[in-house]
Amino acid sequence: MKTSMCIGKRLGLILACLLAWVAFATRYAAAHPVAQGTLEIVVFPERISVTATVSMEEVLVAAVYGGQKHASALEMVHGHGDYLLAHLRVAADGQPLDGFVVKRPEQAAGRPIYGFEYRVESGAPRRIALQEDVLREFEFAPGNPWEASYVVHVRRHGGPAMEGLLLTSREPLVIDLNAIAQERGAWSSIDKARMAKDYIWHGIMHILSGYDHLLFIAALALAVATLWDLVKVISAFTCAHSLTLTLSVLNVVRLPGNIVEPMIAASIVFVALQNVIVPQRSRGAGRLGVAFFFGLFHGLGFAGGLLSAMEGLAGFAVGLAIVAFSLGVEIGHQMVVLPIFGTLKIVCRATPQAAHVPERVLRFGSAVILVAGVFYLIVALP
DSSP: OHHHHHHHHHHHHHHHHHHHHHHHHHHHOOSSOEEEEEEEEEEOSSEEEEEEEOOHHHHHHHHHHTTOTTSOHHHHHHHHHHHHHHHEEEEETTEEOOEEEEEOOSSSSSSOEEEEEEEOSSSSOSEEEEEEOTTTTSEEETTEEOEEEEEEEEEETTSOEEEEEEEBTTBOEEEEGGGSOSSTTOOOHHHHHHHHHHHHHHHHHHHHTOHHHHHHHHHHHHHOOSHHHHHHHHHHHHHHHHHHHHHHHTTSSOOOHHHHHHHHHHHHHHHHHHHHHOGGGSSSHHHHHHHHHHHHHHHHHHHHTTHHHHTTOOHHHHHHHHHHHHHHHHHHHHHHHHHHHHHHHHHHHHOTTOTTHHHHHHHHHHHHHHHHHHHHHHHHOO
């Protein structure tokens, strides 16, 4: 009797932790409400010129969510210049700069391009800082705000460029102009290290702030029995999403978001439902095939925020970005699956006579994930 009560308490604690984890993920994380663009920055002694290339998705979200749903497409595109100016902040040597729009698109097609200028009053700047909170006031779903991020290219007028830097709403991008190599075409080790760090961090946050991936890999981790099972199923998922991520960024394979997002949502529902209804099929070769198949679509989801912005980068920069981002994604995966696996192992060792505990955790935990997955599927359907 005491053993049963002890087992029940432990089971309840595990389920409470799972519920809290999933609730946190679904409340504060976003699926893929990310619009990606590029910023070309040229620093002159008396001014800073910024050319922003954005997605039509960013323009439409800002206009429709901002109450301009009845405006024409061209009016939305024109108005987005003022919106972007208000949400993109530039500082030189610690002093905020006032900017103004100098170029607006003439048509509502392709990727709109905007030009901005920021006056510098105190001479040629040595360091510039960028901050942005574009789209952050708009929600993709309850508790899930949109986000825009930008690949940044910076150069002094007439000098070489520092390429591939990443600007997101999470932290400002500070650029030491004196660190840019003086020889044209040079690529300093500082630039490589910074780009790798930025994209690794971007990959980690893409997982930890994306409840679609959190839910899917949590459902996979709940079903594994051994560390070797965990390695195999996560490796299958990794191989699949790495393949489509690379092919997508290289423009070999691409699918529209209205296909990719529902398929990612369907992957959560399928795996969680399989765990609940037929848990005996949640391991083995069949589960590896499921992880690989759906991993292909998750890779396309990873790539969705990088594709357009990385166009035009040098081959080395693209390769470095893919490798660093993929590494960050895997670090994010391990930050999720290892605690889940470790907790289950500790509980099983503490209650060796309770062979039914892992199956109960699998079923009840997967039921919670299933509910969240159905919610995401409803949101993701066009």
